[in-house]
Amino acid sequence: MARTVGIDLGTTYSLVAYVDQETGLPRVIPGPYGTPLCPSVVSVDPDGSIVVGEAARRRLLTQPDRTIYSVKRLMGRGVEDVREEQKRFSFRMDPESTQVVRVRLGERVFTPPELSAFILRELKAWAEDHFQDTVDRAVITVPAYFNDAQRQATRDAGRLAGLEVLRLVNEPTAAALAYGLHEQQRGLVAVYDLGGGTFDISILKLISTTEGDIYQVLATCGDTHLGGDDIDNRLLDIAREEIRHRFRIDLDAAPERIQELREALIRAKHELSQAEQTRVVFPLDGVVYERRITRAEFEDWIASIIDRTFGPVRQALADAALQPAQLDEVVLVGGSTRLPLVRRRVEQYFGRRPHTELNPDEVVALGAAVQAGILTRGAQPMLLLDVTPLSLGIETMGGVVAKLIPRNSTIPASAQELFTTGVDNQTGIEIHVLQGERELARDCRSLARFTLRVPPMPAGMARVEVRFTIDASGILQVRARDLRTGQEQGVEVRPSYGLTDAEIERMLEESIEYAEQDFTQRQLIEARNEAESILHYTEKSLASEAAAELPDDDRARILAAAAALRQALAGTDYKQIRRLIDDLNQVTLPLAERMMNRVLAATVEGRRLEEL
Amino acid sequence: MKETQTLTASDLRCWSCGAAAGRAHFCPCCGKIQPLPPDTDYFAFFDLPRRLGLDERALEASYHELSWRLHPDRFAQASEAERRLSLDRSAQLNDAFRTLRDPVRRVEYLLWLAGRRREGEARQQAPPELLEEVFALNETLEELRQARHAGGEAAAEASLRRQLEAEQQKLETLLAAVDAELAEAAAAWDRALDSGAAAEPLLDRLNEILNRRSYLRNLVENIRQEMAAD
Incomplete structure (x- = not known):
């Protein structure tokens, strides 16, 4: 029988895990290099073949224009969204890019879901090698704060990789599931998830019922552009400035050297989680940039980045109507929570020592595997009740957004709206769906547009009921029904920042x-x-x-x-x-x-x- | 499937075995999940009368029990049609619980069912005795905004902040009074239902209190936002 796995499709690393049938416990699957961490890097050979993972990561140095990392940052995003990103990480946007970003690697052009699909296919191959069996279904995790377009893009990537995506699960919630099996916690739990590219905070309530444990998310918040990458960029900015200042050398023209410097700085960052100080030695043309960095100095540089995480933390607590001290447990997830500064700040804020027992790199994949087990075999008496991170609304007169489903609503969630025509013989009603908290449509995220078809008749006579449903993966579905005829109407949704079915x-x-x-x-x-x-x-x-x-x-x-x-x-x-x-x-x-x-x-x- | 708005519970038959299923979540005969009748309101979903006072703990327990049975996780291996029904029913369950567990939303929903309020519409009504005060409050808010933009004296800004804090406390007290008034009117509605007395005038009263409440809430929220901004 074909297998089902849980996949953590991360910004920096991706992992695949499964639930061991004998022990009932989740396990990560190691790849050919012996580690379960597959670098989320894709490279295209001159002969057109695709290289993924560690082999691709090495090519960041040798073939930067054929290699891309942090694809997750581009998922479900438009050309305008990523202009800022381009200054930071070297990828070549294809000039043909319209709403969906297209990335040029060597001679070829890819969309972010296609690139993510290569990573998923690699993990699928790892799992197939491990089981000596096919893998065709998966639960994939996404940042809790991902919007609809980013979720759709992730699901599309799964489909392109030949995986039926049973469910998208929010990363912090997945972590809570994994910890739940491990720790048997109770009460109110905060999951603080600082990864390579994204930050999420989720507040959960764990409830025991006669049927089993319910993991109910009360509120979630986050920043899809806040993570370890920002720390690396900060270090890189400082080092490049010092190199410019000291040696009058500008690295702008040498992307491969910038990448080497980035890797040296990342090593330094990792060392500073253990040691009080470290040394960066980076040879340049005829000179050597040598720099001693103390932990205090490092923490001083990155403090403002860590501080930014507490904005969403406060928001999530306010939405859950809780004070920091009311939480029973705090769980740390994501590689960046290894930083001693993060641990200190979180402990100070909540007034309790956070849980770090499970490997912060693996815990999300483990949770995804648990959910996959629940969905395929009812393996664990557990039920996840997650929420939608952003309010869903439609544009009304004057560009104002009418909210239909408020943020932090438990999903699945739905709303119905009745639409009619404004002028005689109008045959179409344009609907614009948005996500976000702001009042005006132009300040929210455009999700999709669609047109309701009505037969010609006097204004105000048409009665079309539209049902907006956010499914358990946090993805929007739209159905329309003509109330006069009772007929369901097919709705062709045009995603604003996604791929069409065609x-x-x-x-x-x-x-x-x-x-x-x-x-x-x-x-x-x-x-x-x-x-x-x-x-x-x-x-x-x-x-x-x-x-x-x-x-x-x-x-x-x-x-x-x-x-x-x-x-x-x-x-x-x-x-x-x-x-x-x-x-x-x-x-x-x-x-x-x-x-x-x-x-x-x-x-x-x-x-x-x-x-x- | 032809649906009309005039279905009665006895007309509702199981899509799978044809037995009379009524408004039940599952067919009493074959146990299959049932489609949601189009006129099911949130009270009916939980099998509750349209009363405003309810046992919130019992509601939550009922919500958890239904979550176990209706959630799409339980139908991951089921047919496409059943997965669809589970999605609709569990969405309705979550919507209903979100609305009914909150005493204010519960009143709003009742008024909406009675045709007194359109969904998403938050009509606001300024209490006449407050008009002068609100005028002064808006001036103070504007001064604070200007002081911040100008980056002027810290002392002046601090004084404005103190004024606003006092104002905020006063409004919160008023809000608490309005909440008490709302609770009282809600209890009166339930009593009228029980005794069979005319409940119609109470709907108008509930509506009027809600409008006042949302006006006050808005003021408090404006102050809070202005104080938090920097």
């Missing part, structure tokens, strides 16, 4: 082609790696003493086989490469034997020497 269909067709290509590409990469190491080893062996005694025709056969393999490496036929690897292995047997004999002889000699 676009998804086209991408899906392309992705099927990818799916095959993916498998072939993986085989090719593995075959190439193996070929390279055997060629390297053969060369070394031929230069060894044992090879000196090798008959000329044996040597000639080895050289010919090696040359053939080297030539095949330039191609993309992994089967041919495999065959030539076997050939080379065969002809090197005599050489291997000779070397083995020498080793044995040396061992024997050694023993004799000892015996003497």
Whole structure:
């Protein structure tokens, strides 16, 4: 039977987890490098093949214009939204970008859901390797403060990766689920989730009922642009300014050097969570930028970023009508909560020591796996009641927003509105749906537009009832019904910042082609790696003493086989490469034997020497 | 499926087995989740009379119990049609609970059901005895706004803030009085229902109190926002 997994699709890292059937406990799945953290980085080879994860991360240095990180920041966002981002992280926006951002990597152009789909497909492959079985369904986590467009984009990414997305779960809520299994907490819980790119705060109430535990989210708030990246950018700004000032060197023209500097600073940041001070050494043309950083100095630089998290914290508490001291537990989630400054501030604010027992990088994926277990097997007697983070409304006369579903409403939630025509023989009613807390439509986030069709009749006679439903994933669905006929009406929603169904269909067709290509590409990469190491080893062996005694025709056969393999490496036929690897292995047997004999002889000699 | 607004409970049959299902969430015969009859109001959803006083703890317990049974999680493996019904019913459950658990929203909803109030409409009515005071209050708010923009003396700003704080406290006291008035009128509505007396005039009274209340709330909110801004 095909498996279901939980996936944390993160800004910096992504993880995949599942619930172990025997123990009933969630587990993360390690990838080929032994770690469950898959860097959320995608790179495109000159031959068009896609590289994801650690291998792609290494290319940030060597091929920055073919490689992208932090794609999550672009999900469900428009061209105008990301202008500011572009100053910060190097990605090339395609000039063809309209409402949906399009990213150029090498010769190719992708939308953010397509890029995220590559990451999801990689995690799917990890899980399939682990289970030796297909994986076709997933629960994927999103920041609690993601709007409808960002959620849709995430769901689209899942579809493009060949995964049926059973549910999108808010990251802090997923963490609470994972902790719930671990800790059996009760009462009021605050989950403070500071990740690579986003910040969320959720306030939950845990209720025991005879059926099981209910995790009811009372309020959530956040900032989809606040996280570890901002800390890295702050460090980068400071370092670049110092380099400019001290050496008159401007790194603007060298994106790969900026990336190297960023990585050096990230290492320093990590070290400062353990040590009181650290040193950054960064060689430049002929000079070296060397900088000692103390923890106090570092905390001074980033304090204002950490302070920004408490705006949403206060808002969420106010919405839940609670004081900080009323909370029974505080849980920390996300890699950035390793910073001692964050831990101190949170402890001060709530007046209690926060929970950090579960690995803050893994806890969200573990929670996603728990929810996947609940949905597929009813594995745990737990029920999540989450909320929508933003108010939903429609534009009315004068550009004012009429709120239909207030923020922090438990989902699923719905609202009905009755619409009619304003002039005689009007055949369409335009509806503009928005999300946000402001009064005016132009200050809120445009979600979608659609047109209600009505037959021509005098003004005010039409009666169309529209039902807006936010489903359990926080995604809007719209249905319309003509009250005079009782007929349901199909509503074609035009997303403001998302892909249409037609676009998804086209991408899906392309992705099927990818799916095959993916498998072939993986085989090719593995075959190439193996070929390279055997060629390297053969060369070394031929230069060894044992090879000196090798008959000329044996040597000639080895050289010919090696040359053939080297030539095949330039191609993309992994089967041919495999065959030539076997050939080379065969002809090197005599050489291997000779070397083995020498080793044995040396061992024997050694023993004799000892015996003497 | 043809729906009209004149369905009575006995007309409602299970979509799956055809047994009489009434307004039940699940068919009493085959146990399948049922579509929401179009005229189900929030009180009917919880099987409650249209009274304004209710046992909030019992309501919450009922909400939790229904959440377990209606939530889409419970239908993840069910047919597309049942998933749809679960979505509609659990959305209605959440909407109904959100509305009924709050005494003020409960009154608003009752008035809406009675056709006295349009949804989303928050009519505000200034209590006549407050008009002069509100005028002065708005002036103080404007002065504070200007003082902040001008970045003038801290002492002047602090004095304005003290004035506003005093004003805010006074309004909160008034608001509490209006809330008490609302609770009293709500209790009167329930008594009228129980005794079969004419309840109509009480609706007008409830409406009038709500309008006053939302006006006061707005003033308090304006002050709060102005004080929090910097």
